[in-house]
Amino acid sequence: MGAAYLGDSLDLLRDLPESSINAVITSPPFALEFKKEYGNVNKQEYVPWFLNFAKEVYRVLRDDGSFIIDIGGSWEPGTPTRSVYQFRLLIALLDEIKFHLAQEFFWFNPGKMPAPAEWVTVRRIRVKDSVNYVWWLSKTPWPKCDNRKVLVPYSPDMERLIRRGYKAKQRPSGHNITEKWSKDQGGAICSNLLSYGNNDANSEYFKLCKEHNIKPHPARFPYQLPEFFIKFNTEPGDIILDIFAGSNTTGHTAQSLERKWIAFERNESYLVGSKLRFASRAKNRQVDTEEAPQLGFALG
Structure with missing residues (x-):
């Protein structure tokens, strides 16, 4: 029900038709102090960098569509104080792109490691940061949603x-x-505090990566996170887009919920590894490393 494309997601976004996507659900690289292998932008450049993507997301979203952003916090260098880059980003998304903040959510990961070690485990002057912010944005104050689909x-x-x-x-x-x-x-009715662990070392994806000698993506989020918003904000047959797909948790989850999906990822090894998520659906298919197909959308 979907396809993943290798390339710069900003370029790929520009090829999508206007008002063609029901929901964009993504977890972008965070503005962390230490560089990660998947690439992350520093705090000073983060807001203008992200707004380039946000402008295109606004264009491709349907009027009742939702833009879901999982974004973690960050510490200031050398001091036990917190950055506010994610709040600056939120304000810019509202003021400059003209998104609406439908609601803020909080993803609590009870198994998150205590970091940074100097402040949390050595000096013991801070507690571990176990919550990510999740911004639910929309083009209008009335995005598609139904809390009866996510009852607890x-x-x-x-x-x-x-x-x-x-x-x-x-x-x-x-x-x-x-x-x-x-x-x-x-x-x-559920609350806006979503509690999901994030240790999938025993998952099928992780086992198959090991079998095929493919390094798993180092920053995977649990399938329950996109699952919640896919159920809450979309219907079967709707189109879900992840512009920072990584190991394509969003696409695989959308597939399992009978939604169409599109995934953009610029790292080829992550994209190849993401095919393994679908191995249980096509056990006899050979995992290949051929280049992703040329982008060609026919979205109704």
């Missing part, structure tokens, strides 16, 4: 309340709670 299990207390019923009353907070509160809606 009721708490034991809520299950008990549903069984016993609820007497209408006003809470101390001032909220008027009616008998409808005890109606079983199939699950609870």
